[in-house]
Amino acid sequence: MKYNPKVPSIKDMALLARKRIPRFALEYLEGGIGEELGLRRNRDDLNNIILCPRYLENVEAVDTTCELFGRSYDLGVGVSPVGLGDMMWPRAEQVLSSTAQEMNIPYILSTMSTTPLEDIARMAPDVSWFQLYVPKDPDIMQDLINRVKNAGYKILVITVDIPVGAKRDRELKNGLNLPFNLTPALLIQIAMRPRWVFETLINGVPRFVNLDAYVNSADIRHLGEFLTSFFMCGVTRERIRMIRSLWQGPLVIKGLLHADDIEAAIELGADGVIVSNHAGRQLDAAPSSVQALLKLPEQLRQKTTIMMDSGIRTGLDVVRARALGAQACFSGRSFMYSIAGVGKDGARQAIEILRDEIIRTLQQLGCNQYQAMDSTWLAD
Ligand SMILES: Cc1cc2nc3c(=O)[nH]c(=O)nc-3n(C[C@H](O)[C@H](O)[C@H](O)COP(=O)(O)O)c2cc1C
Structure with a gap:
């Protein structure tokens, strides 16, 4: 056993992390929107997926590798992009990316990271993908993409599901602002x-370093409002x-x-x-994501690489x-819990x-091969 x-x-790990992260950052990490029904549904629907075992096979040796875009990773799980990573735990992005490199799993860096994209590319040259929130200004977008290319990233991930900054009540109540608004309540937390x-204090107060060239990060106030003003309110087909x-x-x-959006993504040239x-x-x-995957027509799975988180x-x-x-799949919070906890x-322990x-x-x-796992194992 290679873990404690x-x-x-x-x-x-989440239980430990909850004792070490200040409340405003923990609620940013753990919170969902509205009544947090979708947040709960994600877990409930995964838990309701029943798999039926088959015996009468020798399964002593198991191959966990996963091919994605012509590269072999050791596991079919990677790290999702999480903005403001170092706010949850200082140096989280550096530790996570270098551990992902060492253990050969994909690591997706957020546009809203707190470590420069160039630094992460140096620490995790083989496994880093870059997640792009699309700036409204096409010149800024082009400059950012050039930086991503020059840094050596091989895979670009465009996030399209934030047409408007979210109204998350926990964040509003905590007054999550950047730079931190040091109210008495925040100071106590x-x-x-x-x-x-x-x-x-050693690492420095987190800020959106990748955007330093385009905005004065001291001007960024509430996160949701900033996202809506700087990034596209709906990433159009034309922009893709x-x-x-x-x-x-x-x-x-x-x-x-x-399914229709996935068809459109394929037509627009997404891989x-x-x-x-x-x-x-x-x-x-x-x-x-489980409900969405269950509704996808089989032929779509043959046409493109489908992943989930x-x-x-x-x-x-x-x-x-x-x-x-x-x-393959990804997780954001699991890996943040691991470092914070x-x-x-x-991070190494979480992957193990x-x-x-x-x-x-x-x-x-x-089943002795991860890549051989398929819907024939679903119980119903
Ligand atoms: C605190 C936090 C920040 C996030 N920031 C980003 C981001 O900057 N870009 C992005 O595409 N997705 C972002 N996401 C979504 C994650 O990439 C991913 O979809 C999600 O965390 C996966 O769910 P899980 O955390 O339950 O594993 C964020 C999620 C969380 C929890």
Whole structure:
């Protein structure tokens, strides 16, 4: 066992993380939109996917590798882009990306990262993908894409599911502003998490460093309002065509839930999609990724690389996603919990936990290859 048996699951890492992250940052990480129905649906629907085991096979050796865009990764699970990563735990983005490189799993860096995109490309040259929120200004967009190219990223992920900044009540109540608005309430929350304060003082107060060249980050106030003013309110087909002409490598569209939109993405030249409801953070009535995957016609799966995220917490979930037709899946919160809860070795432990759970699940199901897992294992 390559992980601490006293912290045997992502759920246990989350329990530890909740004791170490200040409340305003924890609620930003864990919160959903509205009544948080979509947030709960993500987990409930994954839990309701029942897989039927087959026996009478030797499953001593299991191959967990996963091919994506001509490259082989060790596992079919990667790290989702999470904006303001270092606010949850200082240096989270550096530790996560370099551990992803070491353990050969995909790592997607957010446009809204707190570490420069160029630094992450140096730390994780083989496994880093870049997630683009599309700026309204086409010149800024082009400049950003050029930087991504020059830094050496091979895969570009366009997120399309934020046509408007979210109204998340927990964030509003906490007054999540950048730079931090040090109200007495915020100071009390911070004072209760001395380790976070200490590390933040060493690392520096998080800010949207990738945007330094385009906006004065001191001017960024409420996150949702900033997103709406700087980025496109709805990424149009025309804009995706423009990005396609600027980006020669694999292009992925993240945040699609409807089969017609996936068809359109293929027509626009995308090489893959990430089915996602943005972790239940944008539209409370949106289907879970599981519901969306179950509705996709079989022929669509043959035409493009379908991936998913939102709610993945265990190796069993990774196998469930594969059985639902996702070639790979991603998680945002799982990996943030790992670093915040356990420290710098947490990322490695989280990946080992997921690897162990994936292997045991496949063995229990009578499947000795992750890539051979498919819908024939679904119980109904
Ligand atoms: C705190 C937080 C910040 C996020 N920031 C981004 C982002 O900057 N770009 C993006 O495409 N998605 C972002 N997402 C969505 C994630 O990429 C991903 O879809 C989601 O976290 C997956 O669900 P999970 O956290 O339940 O695993 C964010 C999610 C969270 C929780």
